[in-house]
Amino acid sequence: MIEVQDIRKSFKTPVVKEGRFSGIRTLFSREYRIKEAVRGISFKVDRGEFVGYIGPNGAGKSTTIKMLSGILHPSSGEVIIGGMNPHRERRAVVKRLGVVFGQRSQLWWDLPVRDSFDILAKMYAVDEADKLQRLGQFTELLDLQAFWETPVRKLSLGQRMRADLAAAMLHDPDVLFLDEPTIGLDVNAKRNIRHFLKLINEEFGKTILLTTHDMDDIEQLCSRVMVINEGRLSYDGTVRSLRDSIGLPTLITVTFRGPFQIPAPYLAADEDSAQARIRVTRVLDQSVTIEANRREMNTLEIVKELGKWGELDDIEMQDPDFEDVIHKVY
Template sequence: MIEVKHLHKTFRIPAPHLSRWERIKAAVTGDGAEKTAVRDISFTVGPGEFVGYIGPNGAGKSTTIKMLTGILHPTSGEVRIDGMSPHKDRRRVVSRLGVVFGQRSQLWWDLPVRDSFDILCAMYRIDRQRQQRTLAELDGLLGLGEFADTPVRKLSLGQRMRADLAAALLHEPDILFLDEPTIGLDVIAKRNIRGLLSKVNRELGKTVLLTTHDMDDIEQLCDRVMVINHGSLAYDGTIGELRERIGLPTILRVSFEAAVSLDNATEPELGFTVAEANGCELTVHFNRQELPALEVLRRLERYGTAQDVHMEEPDFEEIIHKVY
């Protein structure tokens, strides 16, 4: 379980016009401007959850992850991983965490993937029998055998992400922190990585906290989403609840047998908005919380006999844009 209470992080930034000596002096004395990266954030992530942690660049996502993993110390507030502080009980906490950074690899660039795994197992003091068992399970899940003897620098991005994910799972952690795991990948590689992450969560029971700018990652993987903006937590809940909160309309496209006349389309009692009319096709926007889709279709009968119906929920990226 991840518990965060009133987490706050500020940085001292020396003035840019200072000389090198003045910058060193400012760092020692604490002089300079103060920048707040994370502001009074609190949340809890339970065992087995898959949570998206999203926000624009500079919102405080990476700073939060670094505090959760013990890399940065908070200015104030508290972090608990399974009841322990990642700053005071670092070794015990790290053994329970797996971390994947999409833009950085924890593997050795010039060594074969297999050798990197051997080094990591030695660092985590994993015995040979346990290492072989874990790697066999990960090979079945991630298909590592096809590139295990290939130097990391020769891997494709998709292969490297699979290898990095395996490296994060070698010591069988309970919690995974994933920072942009699909960045730079093509469509097929993204789909494969998403499938693997879903298996890691559902079949291995790992708790996952995911940061990403790809809204498809969030929609396809996460049961819950947290939105951070300007260092503060702007939303914490399900994607469905977020759609309802923002209030963006559902889109309904209806094709009729004959061309549509819009003489009565502006009547207030309709309960929906006609967004576009194109010959026999009518596009309307409505709020599903106020008016069921079947009722919208019933009211659309005044325009003729419907032949085909297509309904779309609001684009999730547009929802997030509105939150920002």
């Protein structure tokens, strides 16, 4: 559904001169600085995939989305959406795209939500029967009726985002590009948005590319994650594989039924010793918490080793926080 081949995007910005008469010198001797926002990115997204596209601020996420949607032209490389180029066949491609920018609305600020949908339906040539059917679905899924007659400028952030999502889906696009759709939302609003996105992906087969700084969005929604850093794609795979490739330690808390004895080497393990694969971080009454790298020891080996310390009663395992995984990638 989406094919990206070696796309690059550079921006030319004027260099501001300093010192006396800097304005006049800049006028007659203009210098420019070239900023490479995207540096040779290639990937493919199949129909029905839900892909997270993440990276630090300034990594090139939004620039990529704008090139995919035809808003920006790449300096080089090619983008294909559903077999078409969004820069040469913009009108045809736009009919197959839905785009939501979390900080910018496509709705008319002073008009009621209902009127914005009427205008968008005319723009996309959506007939009345289809419009009513889709709005009926969206009203039920996103609870639009509560603010249907409210001017957009008076909506809360969560209400506006629900309305923007419905607006992006009004013409029934095949592909949905989402740039920070949950930014600034409270817990309930995020849950509603995630439920809707999961539904349209799984039940309606929509292909979704999501950029976000909220790692819960990635873990709960995406089957695949791509990491961009300094304009380059540094990872492309599953969330589980990303965790495994980083090798951050798993926290394991074990409770013993009776007396237990922690071997001395584990209490003072240095990085070069065999015991460094298991590191004791806390001892409290009958429980011990350890860090273990499951790339170096599998779960069975860890449990077998802990069983030598005493009779096991309970074991609780906690994977590293996904936020920590992403920071390690950056």
